[in-house]
Amino acid sequence: MNQITPTQGDISADAIEDLTVLITAEEAYPALERAFLQAQTEISACFRVFDLRTRLRSAEARKIGATWFDLFVHTLDRGVSIRLVVSDFDPIAAVHLHRLAWQTQRQIAAVREMARPDAQLAFTVALHDAKSGVLPRVLFYPLVRMKIREMVDRWCHMSKDERERFRVETPRLRSLCRVDARDQLCFPLRLMDLHPATHHQKLAVFDRREVYIGGLDLNERRYDTRQHRQEPNQTWHDVQVMATGPVAQAAQAHLEGFLAAVARKSAPPAQVPGFLRTLSRRRLSAPMRLSPHTLLREIEAAHMRAVAKAERLIYLETQYFRHVPLARALARRARQCPDLRLILVLPAAPEEVAFSSDPGLDGRFGEHQQARALAYLKAAFGPERLVIASPVQPRASDSAARDALEGAPMVYVHSKVSIFDEAEAIVSSANLNGRSMRWDTEAGLHVTRRDQVADLRAKVMGCWLPEGAGASFLDIETGFDAWARMVASNSVLPPQHREGFLVDYDSDAARAIAMPLPGMPDEVV
Numbered sequence: 001m002n003q004i005t006p007t008q009g010d011i012s013a014d015a016i017e018d019l020t021v022l023i024t025a026e027e028a029y030p031a032l033e034r035a036f037l038q039a040q041t042e043i044s045a046c047f048r049v050f051d052l053r054t055r056l057r058s059a060e061a062r063k064i065g066a067t068w069f070d071l072f073v074h075t076l077d078r079g080v081s082i083r084l085v086v087s088d089f090d091p092i093a094a095v096h097l098h099r100l101a102w103q104t105q106r107q108i109a110a111v112r113e114m115a116r117p118d119a120q121l122a123f124t125v126a127l128h129d130a131k132s133g134v135l136p137r138v139l140f141y142p143l144v145r146m147k148i149r150e151m152v153d154r155w156c157h158m159s160k161d162e163r164e165r166f167r168v169e170t171p172r173l174r175s176l177c178r179v180d181a182r183d184q185l186c187f188p189l190r191l192m193d194l195h196p197a198t199h200h201q202k203l204a205v206f207d208r209r210e211v212y213i214g215g216l217d218l219n220e221r222r223y224d225t226r227q228h229r230q231e232p233n234q235t236w237h238d239v240q241v242m243a244t245g246p247v248a249q250a251a252q253a254h255l256e257g258f259l260a261a262v263a264r265k266s267a268p269p270a271q272v273p274g275f276l277r278t279l280s281r282r283r284l285s286a287p288m289r290l291s292p293h294t295l296l297r298e299i300e301a302a303h304m305r306a307v308a309k310a311e312r313l314i315y316l317e318t319q320y321f322r323h324v325p326l327a328r329a330l331a332r333r334a335r336q337c338p339d340l341r342l343i344l345v346l347p348a349a350p351e352e353v354a355f356s357s358d359p360g361l362d363g364r365f366g367e368h369q370q371a372r373a374l375a376y377l378k379a380a381f382g383p384e385r386l387v388i389a390s391p392v393q394p395r396a397s398d399s400a401a402r403d404a405l406e407g408a409p410m411v412y413v414h415s416k417v418s419i420f421d422e423a424e425a426i427v428s429s430a431n432l433n434g435r436s437m438r439w440d441t442e443a444g445l446h447v448t449r450r451d452q453v454a455d456l457r458a459k460v461m462g463c464w465l466p467e468g469a470g471a472s473f474l475d476i477e478t479g480f481d482a483w484a485r486m487v488a489s490n491s492v493l494p495p496q497h498r499e500g501f502l503v504d505y506d507s508d509a510a511r512a513i514a515m516p517l518p519g520m521p522d523e524v525v
Contacts, residue, residue, distance in 0.1 A: 014245065014246060014273075015245060015246060015247055015272075015273045015274030015275075015446075015448065015449075016243045016244075016245045016247050016274050016445060016447060016449065016452060017243070017244045017245035018242075018243065018244045018245070019241060019242070019243050019447065019452045019455065019456075020241060020242040020243075021239070021241055021455060021456055021459040021460070022214070022239065022240040022241060022242065023226055023239060023459055023460070023463050024224050024225055024226050024236070024237060024238060025057075025216060025222055025223040025224055025236065025238065026057075026223075026224065026225040026226060027226075028212075028214070028216050028238070028240040029054075029057045029058075029218070029223065030057045030058035030061070031212070031240075031242055032204065032212055032218070032240075033056055033057065033058045033060065033061035033071060034058055034060055034061070035204070035206045035210065035212060035242070036061075036071055036075050036206075037060055037061060037064075037071075037074075037075075038206070039075065039080045039206045039207055040080065040207050041080060041081070041207050042080060042081045042082075042083070042206075042207060042208070043075070043080060043081070043082045043083070043204060043205070043206055043207075044083045044204070044205045044252055044255045044256070045082075045083070045084050045085070045203065045204035045205070045255070046084070046085040046086075046087075046126075046199060046201055046202075046203060046204075046255055046258075046441075047084075047085075047086060047087070047201075047202050047203075047204075047217050047218060048086075048087045048198070048199065048200055048201070048202060048217050048429075049086070049087075049097075049100055049217035049218065049219050049222075050084065050086050050104055050217065050218045050219075051068070051100070051103070051104065051107075051218060051219035051220070052067060052068040052069040052072060052104065052107040052108070052111070053067055053068070053069065053107070053219075053220070054067060054068045054218050054219050054220055054223070055067055055220065055223075056068065056070070056071060057223075068218065069107060069110070069111060069114075072108075072111045072115075072121075073111055073114045073115050076111070076115040076116065076119035076120070076121055077115055077116050077119070080120075081120035081121070081122075082120070082121050082122070083121075083122040083123075083255075084108070084121075084122070084123050084124075085123075085124045085126050085199070085255070085259070086101050086104050086105075086123075086124070086125055086126070087101060087125075087126060087127075087128075087198050087199040087200070088101045088102075088125045088126055088127035088172070089101065089127070089195070089198060090127075090193075090194065090195040091170055091172040091173045091176065092144055092147050092148065092151075092173075092176070092192055093144075093147060093194070093195075095147075095151060095170060095173070098169075098170055098172060098173075099166070099169040099170055100219075101125050102125060102168075102169045102170065102171060103169055104125070105123065105125050106168075106169070108121070108123045124259070126199055126259055127172070127195060128195060128196075128197040128198050128199060128262060128280075128292070128440075128441070129262050129263045129264075129281065129282040130195065130196060130197045130262070130280060130281065130282040130283070130291075130292030130293075130439075131193050131194065131195060131196075131282060132193075132194035132195075132196055132289065132290045132291075133283075133286045133287040133288055133289045133290070134191070134287045135287055135288045136194060136288075136289070136290035137191045137192065137193070137194055138191065139519075140194060140290075141191060141192075143361070144192050144194075148187045151185070152184075152185050152187075155184075155185040156184075160183075163179075163183070167179070176192065194290070196290055196291060196292060196439060196524070197280055197292045197435075197439040197440050197441070198440050198441070199258075199440070199441040200429055200430070200435075200436065200440040200441060200442055201429045201441050201442050201443040202214060202215060202216055202217050202240075202429050202443075203251055203255070203429070203443050205248055205251045205252045205255060206248075208248060208249055208252050209244055209248050209249075210242060210243070210244050210248050211242070211243050211244075211247060211248040211251040211252075211445075212240060212241075212242050213240065213241060213243070213251065213427070213428070213429075213443060213444060213445060214238065214239050214240030214241055214415075214416070214427050214428070214429065214444070215238050215239060215240070215319075215414055215415050215416045215428070215429050216238040216239070216240050216414070221234070221236065222236045222238065222414075223236070224236040224237065226463055228391070228393055228411045228501070229393070231409070232354065232355070232393075232397075232399075232403040232404065232409040232410045232411075232412065233354070233355040233403065233412075235393075235409075235410070235411045235412045236412055236414055237391065237411055237412065237413045237414060237415055238414045238415045239317075239415040239416070239417050239427060239460060240427075241427050241445060241456075243445060245274070246272055246273075246274065246275075247272065247274040247275045247445055249272075250269070250272035250274070250275035251275060251443065253269040253272075254268070254269060254275070254277060254443060257269055258277075258279060258441060261279060261281060261295065262279065262280070262281045262282070262295075262441065263281070263282070264281050264282060264284070268295065268296060271296075271298060273446070274445055274446050274447075274448070275443070275444075275445065275446070276298040276299045276302050276426065276428060276443070276444045276445065276446050277296050277298050277299065277441075277442060277443050277444075278294075278296060278297055278298065278299050278300070278430060278436060278437060278438065278439075278440060278441065278442035278443075279294075279295045279296040279441055280292035280293060280294045280295055280438065280439050280440070280441075281293055281295050290521055290524075291438075291439060291521055291523060292439055294438045294439070297437055297438055299426065299428055299430045299436070299437060299442055299444055300323075300325075300326070300437040300438070302426055302446050303326055303329075303418060303426065303432075303437075304325075304326070304329050306418070306420040306423075306424050306426070307326070307329045307330055307333050307420070308329070308333060309420070309421075309423070310333060310337070310340055310420045310421055311337055311339065311340060311421060312339060312340065312341070312421050312476040312477065313340070313341050313342075313343070313421060313476040313479055313480055314330070314340070314341070314342045314343070314418070314419070314420055314421075315342075315343045315345075315417075315418070315419040315457070315460075315461060316342070316343070316344045316345070316417075316418050316419075316432065317344075317345040317413065317415050317416070317417045317418075317460060318344075318345075318346065318413070318415070318416055318417075318418075318431050318432045319346075319347060319350075319413060319414050319415070319416065319431045320346075320350065320366065320370060320431040320432060320433040320525075321344060321346060321370055321373050321374065321432045321433070322366060322369040322370045322372075322373055322431075322432065322433035322434065322522070322525060323373065323432050323433050323434050323436075323437050323522075324369070324372055324373050324376070324434075324522060325434075325437075326373070326432055326437070327372075327373035327374070327376040327377060328376055330342065330376070330377060330380070330381075331376040331377060331379065331380035331381075332380075334377075334380035334381045334385065335380055340381075340385065341381070341385045341386070341387075341480040342377065342381055342385065342386050342387070343387045343389070343479075343480060343483055344377070344386070344387070344388045344389070344505075345389050345390070345391070345413060345464070345502070346370075346388065346389075346390055346413060346505055347390060347391075347410060347411075347412050347413040347414075348390040348392065348402060348403075348404075348405040348410040348505065348506065349402035349403070349410070349509070349510070350363060350366055350367070351412060352366075353366075353367065353402050353513070354401070354402045354403045354410060354412070355403060359513060361515070361517065362524070362525055363513070364513050364514060364515035365514075365515055365516070365517045365520060365524070365525055366433075366525035367510045367511070367513055367514040367515075368514035368515055368516050368517075369433070369434075369522060369525055370510060370514075371507065371510055371511050371514050374388065374507060385480075387480065387483055387484050387487055388504070388505040388507070389483075389487045389502040389503065389504060389505055390405055390410065390411075390413070390502065390503060390504075390505045390506075391410070391411035391413060391464060391501035391502055391503075392404070392405050392406060392408035392409060392410055392411060392495070392501060392502075392503055393408050393409045393410075393411060393495070393501070394408070394495050394496060394498055394501070395408060395409065395495050395496070396408060396494070396495050396496070397409045397495075402509060405503060405505075405506055406490075406491055406495075406503040406504070406506075407494065407495055408495040408498075408503070411501060415460075416428050416429060416430055416431055416432075416436075416444070417456070417460050418432075419453065419456065419457050419460070419461075421476055422450055422453055422454065422457075422476055423448070423450070423453065424446065424447060424448045424453060425446075425447040425452075425453050425456050425457070426444055426445070426446055426447070427444055427445050427447065427456070428442060428443060428444020428445070429442045429443055429444060430442040430444060433523075433525060434521070434522045434523035434524075434525075435523050435524065435525065437523075438523050439523050457474055458474055461473070461474060461479075462474065464500050464501045464502050465486075465499075465500045466486075466499035466500040469482075469499075469500070470482075473486075483502075486499055486500060486502065487502050487503060487504055488504070490502060490503045491503045491504040
């Protein structure tokens with residue numbers, strides 16, 4: 001892990017002082033564990049998924065226990081206060097994630113039993129306050145009933161113990177359904193509330209002086225190494241950073257105020273340079289609207305400004321590239337600036353497509369949105385100025401499904417990093433889709449110090465390159481051509497003879513299942 005500190009005269013030093021870049025959970029989880037161990041007074045955090053059964057990885061943390069449950073108890077017993085918010089989810093549309101959230105609640109209850117009586121632990125399972133209006137609830141009712149039928153079918157295949165646990169772990173379903181005398185799950189024929197947004201951010205602040213932030217939640221599914229030597233459905237590539245400076249205080253203020261802002265109880269804190277957010281809140285009265293009211297879209301605005309200034313090379317690494325306004329902005333800049341080039345790294349397929357036999361309407365609409373966005377890039381940049389690549393493992397696969405590409409198992413990309421020339425970069429929880437730019441709660445850092453941007457570039461881009469790759473791969477003047485040659489060569493070579501991880505992204509496979517949904521807001525996916 002590389003750590004860099006301010007240099008004299010750097011005008012951005014006040015925003016982010018120290019910056020440590022963490023690639024995959026192999027680096028990020030030990031860093032997070034050490035931050036818990038080193039905290040002196042308080043920890044404040046919010047994650048989409050946080051599973052206390054996750055194993056501890058660092059040598060320091062393993063001295064006190066085996067899992068994050070042990071680390072929580074140890075931290076509380078040292079007198080450090082912990083405030084944790086975990087995202088809740090619509091119990092019909094995302095029942096699996098709803099269960100995960102309330103499993104964490106049960107784990108926290110056990111922590112309270114084990115920790116000392118005066119332990120300071122505040123825990124919230126937070127469902128985003130926004131609800132859709134009555135017209136979208138009517139229009140989406142057939143889809144809701146389809147989700148209900150799927151849930152009832154799963155219930156029919158559960159044992160008695162599994163059913164009891166399901167009921168315990170889905171508290172928001174209790175007012176929506178009942179179990180009849182034959183032990184069948186029954187839902188009345190009525191409109192259900194729709195919760196279109198979620199808290200998608202992943203960050204923790206330690207003693208109000210250091211922030212851990214990026215795209216990585218905490219559970220065993222997300223643990224992977226830089227080598228990605230796993231089955232494709234177990235790979236997970238992500239990026240986090242640790243930072244000190246005013247951004248840590250800004251992150252703390254955000255964590256203390258975002259729930260009230262979403263609920264329309266207060267305004268969010270003023271923007272602080274270096275710290276970026278997306279924030280939406282419930283509408284007071286909007287019977288025709290599916291969407292929440294967008295309150296802050298600082299991450300989107302920072303991307304738009306950076307695109308408008310870029311001159312040589314933009315590097316984007318994201319789980320989804322679906323935000324058509326951003327694609328149009330990139331296309332405009334490509335036409336204005338003929339020397340500008342773009343490298344875009346995407347997973348070979350979305351998780352719901354790659355690892356499922358049925359991508360569902362959301363998966364197919366998502367592929368449609370991404371195909372639309374990529375079409376703008378291809379038309380404006382052309383093949384000579386655009387590389388769209390996906391990482392795969394350096395071994396053969398006989399899978400004909402979307403979990404393989406060019407004869408090799410995919411590496412699932414979940415990171416969210418954007419780098420613009422040598423001038424600025426953004427690391428956040430936000431994908432390049434409308435949901436992250438407009439609806440969900442997101443948080444990230446805007447890096448504008450050139451030495452920090454260079455370090456981020458070296459680590460984020462460098463992890464895909466072969467050993468011994470020269471400096472030309474990271475130079476904004478020569479990097480694009482070096483990457484283009486590498487990706488083109490890898491795409492025609494057998495897996496064992498490739499250099500690095502990257503091959504050409506397959507747009508045709510995505511278009512084959514893409515489906516438009518007229519009237520559906522782009523931000524849904």
